[in-house]
Amino acid sequence: MTEKGVLIKMSVRAETPVQYTLNLNDHPVLMNNLIGQTIQIRFSGYQCLSCGATRKIFRQGYCYDCFYKQPDVGEWVIRPELSKAHLGLEDRDLAYEKEAQLQPHVVYLAESGGAKVGVTRKSQIPTRWIDQGASRAVAIVETPNRYLAGITEVALKKHISDKTNWRRMLKNEQSGMDLMEIRKRLLDFVPEEARPYILSDTLRETHIDYPVTTWPSRVVSLNLSKTPEYSGTLSGIRGQYLMFTDHTVFNIRSNEGTVIELTWPG
Ligand SMILES: [Zn+2]
Structure with a gap:
């Protein structure tokens, strides 16, 4: 066909x-x-x-x-800390940005060829983790808007990568890192404004299996x-x-x- x-x-x-x-x-x-x-x-x-x-x-x-016109690819998408809808400030289309930014967001820790932090809308879990090829993931904080998630990620990525190592991910090279242990260590670096939104440490890791017969x-x-x-x-x-x-x-x-x-x- x-x-x-x-x-x-x-x-x-x-x-x-x-x-x-x-x-x-x-x-x-x-x-x-x-x-x-x-x-x-x-x-x-x-x-x-x-x-x-x-x-x-x-x-x-x-x-x-x-x-350079579409509201869904403004710079705040890649850099959530630049989000301004919570201040009522427009980037390209305030109505769109309010809808996208003023909703629950999650900062997470994932294993995708190494441990990394990331930000996503809560409604995109676990889709976002799957799209990145993560084998395991766990949420760290759940904030009421994108800005707070963004400043948390900026603080945490001084201590851990925010990039997916796609070559390692595709070869299924597992770091074997203890995500819950890393999560615990990172909590110290969550900025003051986002601390009320730290999730309980009784959270469990999500495990994701991909349809792969042989790894390259x-x-x-x-x-x-x-x-x-x-x-x-x-x-x-x-x-x-x-x-x-x-x-x-x-x-x-x-x-x-x-x-x-x-x-x-x-
Ligand atoms: Zn076009």
Whole structure:
């Protein structure tokens, strides 16, 4: 079968293992069913996720103009500490920012190729953890807005990474770190304003299993602008990465806005 459509991140269901669906042109493809099968990905252009223009994608699925206009990719998204909706101050669209920022947020600790801290809306748990390919995660604080979560993350990342080591994550290299122990140690560094929101230490870690048959010993990232046509046998999925038996990995998330033709048997 062949389906053509613009890439957006796979939707996930938190089952054991995680269930991944790629929606191509509103045609849902349950990717778990394709593991062990040979599939083909063919580059077929670009389509901005906002204006639909077929111009090259600049970042996060948007063309250059849309990236600097769309409210959902303001700088506060990547840097939550810059959130200002709690002060009634607009970045690009105050109504949008109030909705997105003035809701419960969680600062968490996750193992994804090493221990890291991160911030997410509470409603995005465990989706956010799955999208990052975390094998384990635990919440640290739950704040009423994005700003407080942001300043907490800034304080904690002086003591621990805030980046996912995607190569280690895809090779399933586990640090074996004791997240609860690290969590306890980090609590000392939670800023004063966020301390009332520290969650009870009776919290348990969430464990996440991915549909992977064999883990690669090395990984090579597929770049469709250099390799416009790729065929390989899917060996698993973790985070937003498709993994193939020849060590190729393809990050759906970082290819949002790319139009592809996907071909699979059956
Ligand atoms: Zn656009």
